[in-house]
Amino acid sequence: MRAGRHFLQIPGPTNTPDRVLRAMHRAVIDHRGPEFAELGLSLLDDLKTVFKTRNRVVIYPASGTGAWEAALVNVLAPGDKVLMYETGQFATLWKNMAAKLGFDPVFMQGDWRTGANADAIGAQLVADSRHQIKAVCVVHNDTATGITSDIAAVRAAIDAASHPALLMVDTISSLGSIDFQTDAWGVDVVVAGSQKGLMLPPGLSFNAISDKAWAACKAGGDRRSYWDWRDMAGPNEKGFFPYTPATTLLYGLREALDMLAEEGLEAVFSRHARHANSTRLAVETWGLEILAVNAEERSNSLTAVLMPDNKGADHLRAEILDSFDMSLGTGLNKVADRVFRIGHLGDFNDLMLMGTLCGVEMGLMRAGVAHKKGGAQAAMEYLAEHIS
Numbered sequence: 001m002r003a004g005r006h007f008l009q010i011p012g013p014t015n016t017p018d019r020v021l022r023a024m025h026r027a028v029i030d031h032r033g034p035e036f037a038e039l040g041l042s043l044l045d046d047l048k049t050v051f052k053t054r055n056r057v058v059i060y061p062a063s064g065t066g067a068w069e070a071a072l073v074n075v076l077a078p079g080d081k082v083l084m085y086e087t088g089q090f091a092t093l094w095k096n097m098a099a100k101l102g103f104d105p106v107f108m109q110g111d112w113r114t115g116a117n118a119d120a121i122g123a124q125l126v127a128d129s130r131h132q133i134k135a136v137c138v139v140h141n142d143t144a145t146g147i148t149s150d151i152a153a154v155r156a157a158i159d160a161a162s163h164p165a166l167l168m169v170d171t172i173s174s175l176g177s178i179d180f181q182t183d184a185w186g187v188d189v190v191v192a193g194s195q196k197g198l199m200l201p202p203g204l205s206f207n208a209i210s211d212k213a214w215a216a217c218k219a220g221g222d223r224r225s226y227w228d229w230r231d232m233a234g235p236n237e238k239g240f241f242p243y244t245p246a247t248t249l250l251y252g253l254r255e256a257l258d259m260l261a262e263e264g265l266e267a268v269f270s271r272h273a274r275h276a277n278s279t280r281l282a283v284e285t286w287g288l289e290i291l292a293v294n295a296e297e298r299s300n301s302l303t304a305v306l307m308p309d310n311k312g313a314d315h316l317r318a319e320i321l322d323s324f325d326m327s328l329g330t331g332l333n334k335v336a337d338r339v340f341r342i343g344h345l346g347d348f349n350d351l352m353l354m355g356t357l358c359g360v361e362m363g364l365m366r367a368g369v370a371h372k373k374g375g376a377q378a379a380m381e382y383l384a385e386h387i388s
């Protein structure tokens with residue numbers, strides 16, 4: 001027994017608000033009945049606001065990985081080339097999936113410290129004079145590295161190259177936390193998940209689909225069944241799904257969308273920016289290094305922090321979990337044990353952030369990690385001086 005609430009400060013799943021938990025505490029209804037139809041229609045419509053799109057959004061009872069697969073198999077034919085950019089572990093996993101499915105990913109090497117380089121992407125597209133590349137895939141916010149890439153710049157590079165490739169973007173750890181403008185940025189397929197900015201438990205994922213991507217789906221694509229957008233269209237028009245939906249999670253989604261609307265999307269983004277600024281200030285005051293080197297690419301939903309000697313992050317996290325009952329994100333793949341990640345997204349406020357940063361600072365002391373004192377204090381002063 002540990003008294004008080006566990007601090008879940010991994011970069012997703014995030015803390016599920018009580019309102020969402022209560023909304024899900026209901027009996028399941030007939031998913032082919034009129035009450036469900038009303039729920040389904042309202043969700044499919046209101047999701048468009050969060051994605052900033054006028055086009056269709058589909059919902060899968062699946063984790064984010066499912067929506068990755070759906071994006072690929074609906075528009076790409078077997079063997080199609082797809083340009084992907086290494087921003088961290090999640091970009092790497094999406095690329096591995098594309099290869100496993102029999103597509104031909106061209107993986108542009110990154111250094112895990114900087115975002116997708118739009119100029120380099122543009123150069124690859126210009127060189128592809130036969131237009132063999134069918135899609136460009138970028139992770140907007142790579143959760144492994146805490147790096148946010150400039151999607152509008154990637155769109156501009158595709159347009160400047162006059163290349164017809166579709167633009168597909170993973171927003172799993174940015175949607176509902178960091179501004180994302182599907183239509184204004186000309187994104188053809190968006191991939192999203194329930195368990196981060198949308199404040200739900202894991203288990204739902206989404207694709208937003210442009211007219212161009214929809215046409216590609218109808219004209220081609222790979223063999224698919226469960227993920228087929230075409231099977232969604234008819235039932236979705238009436239608020240239904242082609243198979244049994246995750247009704248309970250959809251109750252939660254209804255509540256989460258209401259909460260985002262009540263706070264206002266732009267206010268949600270500013271709250272995340274303010275918490276990210278305070279966290280970065282704390283890290284800099286401790287004298288530790290943020291993995292993302294470019295200030296403008298530092299994520300507003302999480303901060304990945306490098307350990308002073310490039311090791312010991314797992315020991316630090318274990319110490320913090322043991323002593324203060326707080327979970328921080330682990331370093332993945334190339335940065336395993338070198339990095340710990342502070343999640344500051346979702347249903348989160350100033351005092352939760354202060355608890356988090358105090359927990360990190362106390363953990364640094366207990367684990368004997370060389371650092372300067374006063375990071376939490378600096379964040380506290382920033383928050384007090386910047387009340388929105």
Ligand code: PLP
Nearest residue numbers: 063064065090143170172173193
């Ligand atoms: N993409 C990003 C950016 C993620 O952060 C994650 C999971 O954390 C995924 C994809 C995979 O999603 P899931 O684990 O829900 O399948």
